[in-house]
Amino acid sequence: MPGTNRQIRLARRPVGAVVPEDWEHVTEPAAAPGPGMFAGRTRYISLDPAMRGWLDDRPSYLPPVGIGEVMRAGSVIEVTESDHPGYRPGDFVVGTFGVQEYVVSDGKGTLKVDPALAPLPTYLGALGMPGMTAYFGLLDVGALKEGETVVVSGAAGAVGSVAGQIAKAKGCRVIGIAGGPDKCALLTEELGFDAAVDYRAEDVRKALRTHAPDGIDVYFDNVGGEILDAALTRLAMHARVVICGAISQYNNETAVQGPSNYLSLLVRRARMEGFVVFDYAKRYGEAARELAGWIGDGRIKVKEHLVTGALDDFPATLQMLFRGENTGKLVLELS
Numbered sequence: 001m002p003g004t005n006r007q008i009r010l011a012r013r014p015v016g017a018v019v020p021e022d023w024e025h026v027t028e029p030a031a032a033p034g035p036g037m038f039a040g041r042t043r044y045i046s047l048d049p050a051m052r053g054w055l056d057d058r059p060s061y062l063p064p065v066g067i068g069e070v071m072r073a074g075s076v077i078e079v080t081e082s083d084h085p086g087y088r089p090g091d092f093v094v095g096t097f098g099v100q101e102y103v104v105s106d107g108k109g110t111l112k113v114d115p116a117l118a119p120l121p122t123y124l125g126a127l128g129m130p131g132m133t134a135y136f137g138l139l140d141v142g143a144l145k146e147g148e149t150v151v152v153s154g155a156a157g158a159v160g161s162v163a164g165q166i167a168k169a170k171g172c173r174v175i176g177i178a179g180g181p182d183k184c185a186l187l188t189e190e191l192g193f194d195a196a197v198d199y200r201a202e203d204v205r206k207a208l209r210t211h212a213p214d215g216i217d218v219y220f221d222n223v224g225g226e227i228l229d230a231a232l233t234r235l236a237m238h239a240r241v242v243i244c245g246a247i248s249q250y251n252n253e254t255a256v257q258g259p260s261n262y263l264s265l266l267v268r269r270a271r272m273e274g275f276v277v278f279d280y281a282k283r284y285g286e287a288a289r290e291l292a293g294w295i296g297d298g299r300i301k302v303k304e305h306l307v308t309g310a311l312d313d314f315p316a317t318l319q320m321l322f323r324g325e326n327t328g329k330l331v332l333e334l335s
């Protein structure tokens with residue numbers, strides 16, 4: 001067991017984009033595992049847009065991270081010491097262990113993972129929470145059917161890249177929206193999307209008219225704002241708009257921008273529905289098996305963006321999500 005544990009804690013509530021002063025970098029004595037517990041060293045930390053929402057003190061699906069608390073994060077740890085019958089040194093475990101170098105846990109809410117079956121960061125990406133989000137968002141909330149036209153925003157990200165590829169595996173026509181020519185080329189040339197729209201360079205509404213001339217059956221929205229509004233103008237009859245997230249709005253200092261084109265839901269007899277992936281926790285095994293099958297047969301290509309560094313790099317790495325600097329699942333690997 002190490003003598004000390006480095007942690008990133010929330011120093012104050014951010015206003016708008018998170019700045020370095022919002023965090024406190026702390027070194028404290030490392031705790032030893034008590035009876036029935038294990039301890040481990042953090043290897044990979046997941047960076048998620050939702051983290052921005054967890055910093056605000058307003059009603060949500062989880063309580064906010066408290067001032068002075070270790071920042072909430074999913075991670076993969078390697079067990080170093082154990083008094084728990086289910087965990088041995090050398091085991092790898094996924095859990096919400098927080099942004100800290102050393103972890104003590106009783107194992108509740110954690111999952112042992114096997115690096116021989118998939119690289120460890122994949123358990124934070126395509127086989128982890130983002131993969132589950134893409135799977136249930138598209139198939140359950142979006143009620144996707146073969147042959148439909150699907151549009152995914154944030155398409156080159158962790159959730160979007162998997163969502164688009166699931167839709168392809170289900171025999172749909174898929175259009176991805178992403179920022180920049182490199183991400184758009186990735187979507188069509190590597191990930192099998194039928195078309196890509198660069199929202200930074202193109203008029204999204206016009207591009208969707210070109211690529212989805214008969215309308216959109218399922219719009220999987222990761223970004224909200226103007227892109228959601230543009231997609232609403234192109235809905236097919238009985239379309240489903242899946243509200244997965246709205247990253248374009250998370251750093252707003254003013255009210256969230258609502259969709260001014262929502263009456264197309266009425267005209268097109270469409271529905272718009274949000275969801276939280278945690279509600280599907282009991283069915284994660286089902287999704288993981290099917291996703292692992294698609295990864296195994298090459299129908300889903302896994303995209304991960306690893307930043308190798310120290311725990312203190314967490315704040316700067318988190319900001320990459322809001323600048324579009326990641327392609328695929330963003331993970332901080334502790335060197």
Ligand SMILES: NC(=O)c1ccc[n+]([C@@H]2O[C@H](COP(=O)([O-])OP(=O)(O)OC[C@H]3O[C@@H](n4cnc5c(N)ncnc54)[C@H](OP(=O)(O)O)[C@@H]3O)[C@@H](O)[C@H]2O)c1
Nearest residue numbers: 049133157158159178179222244245246247248276277324
């Ligand atoms: N409902 C749920 O249970 C659930 C679970 C997990 C995630 N989510 C949501 O899913 C979405 C995607 O999460 P992720 O983990 O997969 O992140 P991600 O897509 O891997 O990373 C975020 C991406 O968002 C794009 N982006 C950033 N600012 C933007 C803006 N102003 N306008 C448009 N695009 C912007 C950037 O890509 P570009 O370069 O293309 O702009 C960036 O790379 C988020 O909204 C997240 O909150 C929801």
